[in-house]
Amino acid sequence: MYTRRSINSVAIFLAVYLVQVVIFDQLHIPLGGFSIFLIFTLCWSALSTPEVGAIVGFFAGLLLDLAPASNGPLGQWALILSSIGFGIAFLRYGDDSLRSDPLSLVIFVAAAVSVAVTAYIGFNGLLGLEVGRVSQLIRTVIGNGLWTLAIAPFVLPVASRLHHAVFETREFQ
Amino acid sequence: MRYGGDNRSRLLFVTLIVTSLFLITLDLRGVSLVTGLRHSTQSVFGPVQRAASSAFSPVGNFFSDIAHLGRTRAQLKNLQEQNSQLRSALVQRKDIETQIKQLKSVLNLAGTGGYKIVSAKVISQGTSDSFSQSITIDVGSNGHVTRDMTVICGDGLVGVVKEVYSSTALVMLESDPSFRVGVRIAGSQEIGILTGQGTDKAIMQMLDTQSTVKVGDVLLARGSEGGKPFVPGVPVGTVTSVPNSAGQVSQLAEVQFFTHLHSLGIVAVVLTPPINDPRDALVPPKPIPTPIPTVTIYATPPFVTATPGATPTATPTPTTKK
Numbered sequence: 001m002y003t004r005r006s007i008n009s010v011a012i013f014l015a016v017y018l019v020q021v022v023i024f025d026q027l028h029i030p031l032g033g034f035s036i037f038l039i040f041t042l043c044w045s046a047l048s049t050p051e052v053g054a055i056v057g058f059f060a061g062l063l064l065d066l067a068p069a070s071n072g073p074l075g076q077w078a079l080i081l082s083s084i085g086f087g088i089a090f091l092r093y094g095d096d097s098l099r100s101d102p103l104s105l106v107i108f109v110a111a112a113v114s115v116a117v118t119a120y121i122g123f124n125g126l127l128g129l130e131v132g133r134v135s136q137l138i139r140t141v142i143g144n145g146l147w148t149l150a151i152a153p154f155v156l157p158v159a160s161r162l163h164h165a166v167f168e169t170r171e172f173q
Numbered sequence: 174m175r176y177g178g179d180n181r182s183r184l185l186f187v188t189l190i191v192t193s194l195f196l197i198t199l200d201l202r203g204v205s206l207v208t209g210l211r212h213s214t215q216s217v218f219g220p221v222q223r224a225a226s227s228a229f230s231p232v233g234n235f236f237s238d239i240a241h242l243g244r245t246r247a248q249l250k251n252l253q254e255q256n257s258q259l260r261s262a263l264v265q266r267k268d269i270e271t272q273i274k275q276l277k278s279v280l281n282l283a284g285t286g287g288y289k290i291v292s293a294k295v296i297s298q299g300t301s302d303s304f305s306q307s308i309t310i311d312v313g314s315n316g317h318v319t320r321d322m323t324v325i326c327g328d329g330l331v332g333v334v335k336e337v338y339s340s341t342a343l344v345m346l347e348s349d350p351s352f353r354v355g356v357r358i359a360g361s362q363e364i365g366i367l368t369g370q371g372t373d374k375a376i377m378q379m380l381d382t383q384s385t386v387k388v389g390d391v392l393l394a395r396g397s398e399g400g401k402p403f404v405p406g407v408p409v410g411t412v413t414s415v416p417n418s419a420g421q422v423s424q425l426a427e428v429q430f431f432t433h434l435h436s437l438g439i440v441a442v443v444l445t446p447p448i449n450d451p452r453d454a455l456v457p458p459k460p461i462p463t464p465i466p467t468v469t470i471y472a473t474p475p476f477v478t479a480t481p482g483a484t485p486t487a488t489p490t491p492t493t494k495k
Contacts, residue, residue: 055189
């Protein structure tokens with residue numbers, strides 16, 4: 001049971017990662033664009049228990065760390081996404097009033113994406129890596145949040161269905 | 174009810190955080206395993222990314238154009254301005270190159286003939302009230318130009334100065350119907366009078382009734398007393414046709430000017446005639462005809478011995494290479 005869930009989850013995340021790398025990374029989307037993989041991961045974490053949220057965040061982060069375009073050290077995204085995955089699942093799991101409201105979930109995910117991007121930039125800054133101008137960073141963080149607000153309503157039903165298929169939990173309509 | 178998590182989940186979370194920090198430390202310390210992992214990912218995704226990049230680049234460019242619409246417009250405007258400036262510079266450069274070429278040729282002619290000249294630029298070309306065929310040059314009395322001076326260009330005679338102002342001068346072109354110049358045929362030295370016809374051709378009348386003129390003869394200015402209005406030896410034109418009329422007292426010939434009067438840019442006014450008459454030294458060299466390659470094919474019928482019933486076969490000729 002656990003192995004089947006793990007294999008299915010890995011396959012789904014690899015597929016989403018491939019879509020991100022093959023399609024969305026090639027588009028020069030204005031305002032810094034968005035990461036469909038990040039949105040999907042955080043949607044998935046928000047629908048899961050804190051343990052699953054943290055594990056999913058960790059492995060998704062590792063995948064992002066291994067991405068060819070990643071400029072941070074290995075484990076940086078894993079650290080950030082496992083923390084945020086755990087946090088978003090911890091905040092949402094068991095709160096039935098929030099759970100039944102997809103709009104609040106979208107806002108949660110958008111906020112989580114903005115926090116993740118900010119944390120990544122901040123971490124890079126702490127490590128002494130080149131992070132760019134402040135105005136550009138602010139634009140990227142806000143742009144990511146706004147794009148997530150626009151994209152998450154389309155990603156959430158897909159993530160919810162797949163999550164339901166893997167974990168046999170309740171799904172959003 | 175909110176799920177608060179238990180000790181197990183917190184332990185898992187802490188383990189993941191520690192693992193992440195451990196990985197970061199390993200990577201920052203330059204452990205080769207991490208680099209190898211990244212290289213493997215790159216080698217797996219590289220080809221896919223390249224293929225996707227070529228497939229999605231139009232869509233990507235579209236988004237990029239939307240994002241940078243204002244900047245693109247400004248760039249477009251800048252590039253249009255630059256393009257316009259470059260076109261203008263190119264035209265100016267071509268114009269300057271032509272002028273340099275004309276100046277070189279006129280200096281060459283003047284140097285060969287021993288004329289002391291002052292170069293001038295044609296600033297207007299066309300008819301005026303006084304002369305039907307004239308040009309205005311940008312040198313006048315301030316350049317020591319006076320009336321009745323010969324005006325030449327790299328190809329030969331242009332005309333004669335008719336009016337002089339402080340900084341400009343009016344030149345009557347050799348094509349003007351009232352223009353007359355004494356000429357001689359290079360080689361035979363027979364003389365005649367050339368008259369402008371208002372076109373790029375003129376009529377020459379031989380002074381001696383016994384003179385003969387033929388097509389292709391080159392005409393040079395005979396020169397006037399004191400070098401005014403014409404200095405000797407300046408190429409004028411070439412005979413293109415000789416009308417054969419029995420009733421004429423003297424022979425006439427149609428002459429094509431050497432100078433292209435419609436494309437004058439740089440000319441020169443001859444200030445001082447040469448000490449010695451250059452005679453035929455300024456006769457332009459005859460144009461060398463461009464050789465046209467001809468291919469001659471000789472038909473060599475094979476010698477076949479007519480043998481009844483025999484089939485002719487090609488026999489290769491053996492060649493020995495050393």
